[in-house]
Amino acid sequence: MKKEKLGGMDYFRLAAAFLVVAIHTSPLSSLQGDADFILTRIAARVAVPFFLMVTGYFLMPRYLFGKSGDVRPLTGYVKKVLLLYAAAILIYLPVNLYAGQFQEAGPGELLRMVVFDGTFYHLWYLPAAVTGVLIVWLLSRAFRLPAPVVGGTALLLYVAGLFGDSYYGWIEKTACIREKYDGMFRIFSYTRNGIFYVPVFLVLGAWISHIRKGGKRGTDFAGFILTFVLMMGEGLTLHRMGMQRHDSMYLMLPLCMFFLFRILAAARVKPAEWCRPVSTWIYLLHPLVIIAVRGGAKAVHLEKLLIDNSMMHYLAVCVLSFLFAVCLVFCMEKIPPRGRRAEQGKERAWIELSRQNLHRNVEILRGLLPEGCCLMPVLKANAYGHGAVLMARELNACGITSFCTATVTEAVQLRKKGIKGEILILGYTHPSQFPLLRRYRLMQTVVDASYAKILRKYGKRVKVHLKIDTGMHRLGERWEKINEIGRIFRYKNLVIEGAYTHLSADDGISPEERAFTEAQGQAFHKVMAQLEKRGYHCPKIHMQASYGVLNYPALAGDYARVGIALYGVLSRREDADCMPDGFLPVLAVKARIASVKEVHRGEPVGYGFGYTASMDRKIAVLAIGYADGLPRSLSNGNGQVVINGRKVPVVGYICMDQTMVDITGIPDVKQGDEAVVIGRSGDCEITAYDLAKQSGSITNEVLSRLGDRLVRGWAE
Ligand SMILES: *Cc1c(COP(=O)(O)O)cnc(C)c1O
Numbered sequence: 001m002k003k004e005k006l007g008g009m010d011y012f013r014l015a016a017a018f019l020v021v022a023i024h025t026s027p028l029s030s031l032q033g034d035a036d037f038i039l040t041r042i043a044a045r046v047a048v049p050f051f052l053m054v055t056g057y058f059l060m061p062r063y064l065f066g067k068s069g070d071v072r073p074l075t076g077y078v079k080k081v082l083l084l085y086a087a088a089i090l091i092y093l094p095v096n097l098y099a100g101q102f103q104e105a106g107p108g109e110l111l112r113m114v115v116f117d118g119t120f121y122h123l124w125y126l127p128a129a130v131t132g133v134l135i136v137w138l139l140s141r142a143f144r145l146p147a148p149v150v151g152g153t154a155l156l157l158y159v160a161g162l163f164g165d166s167y168y169g170w171i172e173k174t175a176c177i178r179e180k181y182d183g184m185f186r187i188f189s190y191t192r193n194g195i196f197y198v199p200v201f202l203v204l205g206a207w208i209s210h211i212r213k214g215g216k217r218g219t220d221f222a223g224f225i226l227t228f229v230l231m232m233g234e235g236l237t238l239h240r241m242g243m244q245r246h247d248s249m250y251l252m253l254p255l256c257m258f259f260l261f262r263i264l265a266a267a268r269v270k271p272a273e274w275c276r277p278v279s280t281w282i283y284l285l286h287p288l289v290i291i292a293v294r295g296g297a298k299a300v301h302l303e304k305l306l307i308d309n310s311m312m313h314y315l316a317v318c319v320l321s322f323l324f325a326v327c328l329v330f331c332m333e334k335i336p337p338r339g340r341r342a343e344q345g346k347e348r349a350w351i352e353l354s355r356q357n358l359h360r361n362v363e364i365l366r367g368l369l370p371e372g373c374c375l376m377p378v379l380k381a382n383a384y385g386h387g388a389v390l391m392a393r394e395l396n397a398c399g400i401t402s403f404c405t406a407t408v409t410e411a412v413q414l415r416k417k418g419i420k421g422e423i424l425i426l427g428y429t430h431p432s433q434f435p436l437l438r439r440y441r442l443m444q445t446v447v448d449a450s451y452a453k454i455l456r457k458y459g460k461r462v463k464v465h466l467k468i469d470t471g472m473h474r475l476g477e478r479w480e481k482i483n484e485i486g487r488i489f490r491y492k493n494l495v496i497e498g499a500y501t502h503l504s505a506d507d508g509i510s511p512e513e514r515a516f517t518e519a520q521g522q523a524f525h526k527v528m529a530q531l532e533k534r535g536y537h538c539p540k541i542h543m544q545a546s547y548g549v550l551n552y553p554a555l556a557g558d559y560a561r562v563g564i565a566l567y568g569v570l571s572r573r574e575d576a577d578c579m580p581d582g583f584l585p586v587l588a589v590k591a592r593i594a595s596v597k598e599v600h601r602g603e604p605v606g607y608g609f610g611y612t613a614s615m616d617r618k619i620a621v622l623a624i625g626y627a628d629g630l631p632r633s634l635s636n637g638n639g640q641v642v643i644n645g646r647k648v649p650v651v652g653y654i655c656m657d658q659t660m661v662d663i664t665g666i667p668d669v670k671q672g673d674e675a676v677v678i679g680r681s682g683d684c685e686i687t688a689y690d691l692a693k694q695s696g697s698i699t700n701e702v703l704s705r706l707g708d709r710l711v712r713g714w715a716e
Contacts, residue, residue, distance in 0.1 A: 008267025027314030056205025062397030116188035131194025154199035161196025169243030224259035281325035378563035380406035385706030472504035498540035588679025591624035606652025631695035645682025
């Protein structure tokens with residue numbers, strides 16, 4: 001079973017939208033007043049914080065925990081919400097005017113409406129979300145406050161907000177405090193706004209995303225039930241005591257939300273992406289539907305059923321809002337997105353990256369590592385063809401701050417694109433490039449004892465990790481040469497931040513491989529112990545790459561230098577057995593069909609008579625070739641691509657820039673259509689494993705050779 005996630009959140013979006021509708025229609029009011037209070041003024045108060053936490057969960061971790069300097073996700077979100085807000089203001093304008101809401105409003109009042117209260121009662125959410133997101137971003141990125149301080153500030157704001165909301169009664173009698181609050185209420189009508197209410201939920205969402213693993217499900221359920229019941233008690237008590245000025249904020253609400261959100265985030269439910277826009281539109285449009293239901297009921301004389309019966313009224317509004325939203329989303333999907341933009345980068349041959357799958361892989365890997373062992377993703381060879389800068393940015397956003405590259409040039413490229421954290425160069429760097437190590441704050445591997453001397457001669461301070469050869473016999477000083485290794489610690493200009501070794505047979509678990517790998521681990525630990533004995537300390541040690549994490553968990557250190565598994569595959573399909581469920585490939589490769597043509601019986605296709613049609617065939621020419629990384633050994637029926645959900649074979653020799661495939665019998669294939677080279681289309685999938693097998697190699701090679709002409713971008 002695949003560990004699909006996010007589905008819990010997706011479906012709860014719908015539930016939350018219906019709870020908001022309940023707040024605005026009081027479904028139980030015609031039955032029992034207290035029950036309605038409990039439902040709409042207490043229980044349903046989880047809805048809005050939930051939406052805010054979703055934003056926090058996906059948008060804020062990179063700023064709060066990842067210290068990302070990339071503002072594009074932030075500006076993207078703000079732009080999207082402001083656009084929605086502008087649209088909503090326009091949609092509700094006729095209602096505002098009809099109700100005469102703007103008649104007495106001066107410019108100050110209008111500004112207060114637009115910035116804080118919303119121009120229609122439910123619209124406050126949109127400016128509040130923007131304000132809150134900006135506050136959290138400012139605190140964590142502009143003021144560079146650590147996450148706990150930002151969280152504490154958000155909590156303090158929330159507590160301050162409580163006294164303008166459910167706990168207003170407490171300060172009502174203290175004139176000086178009350179004056180302050182009443183002064184604030186001249187600027188905004190409620191403390192349930194972007195300043196006091198929103199930040200704490202954004203931080204909570206981000207925090208839950210950051211800690212992800214850990215915590216027992218039972219604890220979360222128990223925590224939720226307990227805090228929910230306490231919140232009921234709190235709400236009812238305050239209500240009875242007449243404390244409440246408004247009833248959106250409870251002391252128990254953030255705690256209750258913490259548990260609820262963890263339950264939803266951990267639910268193993270398939271994603272239901274359609275819920276996302278549908279819930280947004282239900283939220284935005286339900287007040288219109290309320291007006292419509294009331295008007296409609298009066299028109300057909302069904303007031304008793306559809307207005308006076310609060311439950312029926314609520315159901316009618318829910319059903320109609322839902323249908324309205326579904327239709328709207330369906331129609332909007334039919335409207336082609338602004339043509340040029342949607343196709344940008346997809347003109348010829350391209351790579352689509354799945355952010356969701358990358359996040360999932362990171363999450364699973366983190367779950368496999370013991371406490372204190374950090375992921376140190378390996379971004380060499382353009383992140384195994386995935387695009388090193390794209391990957392690093394996204395990983396930064398997941399809170400990852402240690403990376404490896406093979407070369408100094410790769411590391412410099414990452415720095416130039418603003419990648420934060422430490423970067424370890426795994427390979428040899430020429431002395432002429434040593435200044436780059438300092439300029440870009442990189443860590444160099446000391447590839448052996450003689451290289452250490454060269455670094456020493458350079459004279460300037462350089463951060464390094466020592467590489468110990470424990471059996472691979474590639475880079476690293478031989479582990480037996482403990483004196484030579486010890487001497488490196490006396491080189492004053494080398495700042496030894498760590499030491500590592502590389503396992504050469506960790507992809508297998510046969511007795512022989514096991515013995516060899518364990519001997520490597522022992523040799524490494526022996527060196528470390530000897531060094532300690534001489535008073536030389538290595539702050540960080542690491543051994544495992546992808547297979548090490550999966551097959552030899554006991555060899556965990558301070559870092560796991562994970563490459564291939566992060567990208568959702570292993571080297572060979574046979575090895576995928578040792579992979580826990582849930583890893584999904586991050587990358588898909590697609591290409592345009594440049595031309596479709598008939599070939600007659602006896603005619604050759606491509607260079608050198610590699611293929612001759614034995615009967616009339618239809619051929620599609622793809623705009624991708626071996627220069628893009630499609631192995632030439634896939635020529636002549638060895639390899640396939642997927643077109644219109646069907647696998648079709650390569651015919652003739654793959655060319656540098658083009659590849660011919662046989663599409664005889666596949667209907668509706670046109671010039672300009674897409675072909676899937678790696679990835680899924682309909683029920684058909686071609687994986688990096690297939691290409692590796694067909695070309696007699698491993699996925700690592702196939703992926704890392706994907707060329708620069710392929711345009712890389714996130715699919716979601
Ligand atoms: C490439 C490399 C890795 C990553 O290996 P994967 O098997 O892709 O996880 C780790 N360490 C070193 C030294 C490497 O060269």
